[in-house]
Amino acid sequence: xxxxxxxxxxxxxxxxxxxxxxxxxxxxxxxxxxxxxxxxxxxxxxxxxxxxxxxxxxxxxxxxxxxxxxxxxxxxxxxxxxxxxxxxxxxxxxxxxxxxxxxxxxxxxxxxxxxxxxxxxxxxxxxxxxxxxxxxxxxxxxxxxxxxxxxxxxxxxxxxxxxxxxxxxxxxxxxxxxxxxxxxxxxxxxxxxxxxxxxxxxxxxxxxxxxxxxxxxxxxxxxxxxxxxxxxxxxxxxxxxxxxxxxxxxxxxxxxxxxxxxxxxxxxxxxxxxxxxxxxxxxxxx
Ligand code: PAF
Numbered sequence: 001x002x003x004x005x006x007x008x009x010x011x012x013x014x015x016x017x018x019x020x021x022x023x024x025x026x027x028x029x030x031x032x033x034x035x036x037x038x039x040x041x042x043x044x045x046x047x048x049x050x051x052x053x054x055x056x057x058x059x060x061x062x063x064x065x066x067x068x069x070x071x072x073x074x075x076x077x078x079x080x081x082x083x084x085x086x087x088x089x090x091x092x093x094x095x096x097x098x099x100x101x102x103x104x105x106x107x108x109x110x111x112x113x114x115x116x117x118x119x120x121x122x123x124x125x126x127x128x129x130x131x132x133x134x135x136x137x138x139x140x141x142x143x144x145x146x147x148x149x150x151x152x153x154x155x156x157x158x159x160x161x162x163x164x165x166x167x168x169x170x171x172x173x174x175x176x177x178x179x180x181x182x183x184x185x186x187x188x189x190x191x192x193x194x195x196x197x198x199x200x201x202x203x204x205x206x207x208x209x210x211x212x213x214x215x216x217x218x219x220x221x222x223x224x225x226x227x228x229x230x231x232x233x234x235x236x237x238x239x240x241x242x243x244x245x246x247x248x249x250x251x252x253x254x255x256x257x258x259x260x261x262x263x264x265x266x267x268x269x270x271x272x273x274x275x276x277x278x279x280x281x282x283x284x285x286x
Contacts, residue, residue: 001083003090007098007138010091014052014140022049026141026168028132031055032072033081036176036184040145043173045086052139053082054091056098060106061127072189091139098134106130109156109163115250116152116263117274120240125156132157133164141168149175149183151261151276152250175275177203183275190271198234198268202275205230209262213279218256220244231266240265240272247278256281 004010017024025048027040044051055078062068082090107129112118118125136144146154154172161168176184181203182196191199205227212223224242231237245252247261256279263276 001079001087001090003079003092005092005094007093010052010089010093010138011140013089014138017050018140023143024048024139024141025051025143025145026136026139027051027053027087027145028135029053029055030057030071030186031078032074032186032189033078034176034184034186034188036147036149038081038085039173039176040147041082041085041087043171044143044145047171048143050088051086052089052091052141053087054093054135054139056091056093056095056131056135058098058127058131059095060099060130061124063121063123066121067187067190072186091135093138098131107133107160107164109159112152112155112159112248112250115245115252116241116243117265118152120265125153128153129156129160133160133166136161136166136168143169143171145171145173147175148172149185149274149276151247151263155248155250181207183273185273187271187273191268195236195268195271198231198236199271199273201231201234201237202264202266202273205264206262206275206277210277210279213256213281218281220252220254220256220260223256223262227262227264231264234268236269238267240267 025044027044029037041053057071059068106126108126109129113125146157158170180200182200208230209223209227227242231239243263245261247259253260258281260279261276262279265274
């Protein structure tokens with residue numbers, strides 16, 4: 001595996017790969033890799049001719065009081081995982097190269113970023129949209145790989161690729177969970193032993209909601225209440241949002257539709273976790 005640290009070298013590498021008609025798969029990450037990231041890497045390696053993974057802790061997507069300085073870092077461990085998985089290039093740009101003095105341009109996706117995480121973390125999706133456009137312009141992938149845990153992020157990226165006529169497609173991959181249902185996240189490393197039970201209440205609440213829908217409960221208000229009750233049994237858990245919404249527009253729904261997204265953001269102590277699932281109102285058989 002080659003490590004590339006500068007933008008011109010990365011561009012040249014991609015130019016050569018495209019010149020020899022090889023398809024480029026790209027997995028953008030902020031490092032501290034876990035099985036969720038690795039499922040994206042595996043998909044890219046198995047479906048594209050070459051795979052580039054980037055590790056860049058993107059300052060522009062962190063709010064003032066967020067965890068930019070303490071975000072988990074594990075470069076050597078990450079490098080080993082990527083190498084073993086068959087990644088061709090690890091792209092490691094520096095913050096100075098990505099946002100040099102005098103940097104002025106940001107990308108804003110309107111509408112869909114006004115809901116869920118966009119509402120609780122102002123500037124978050126502006127930072128993500130900006131860095132993704134920059135990374136895609138540098139790496140020039142044919143396909144970018146994104147996880148469904150960050151459902152809204154994947155939708156934002158799909159929208160900006162379409163709107164800005166960027167010739168790349170997105171492949172979304174399912175959420176990877178531990179044996180107890182906790183969705184894999186780099187931020188799980190922040191959780192203390194005592195916080196593991198409250199952390200698992202997110203996936204348990206989604207499981208409960210899914211059962212309710214299967215049993216014919218379609219009232220969003222009722223489902224939200226049940227989710228809240230289950231999560232708030234844990235003193236360490238503080239709900240940021242419980243959303244039952246359209247999976248594309250993120251507009252809240254009063255009742256479960258043909259397809260609805262149930263999305264949660266919950267603070268467990270100092271750690272903010274998100275999780276989601278899709279539920280479907282199956283047509284009743286006559
Ligand atoms: O999902 C992430 O790790 C980040 O938001 C991303 C897409 C790498 C942009 O910084």
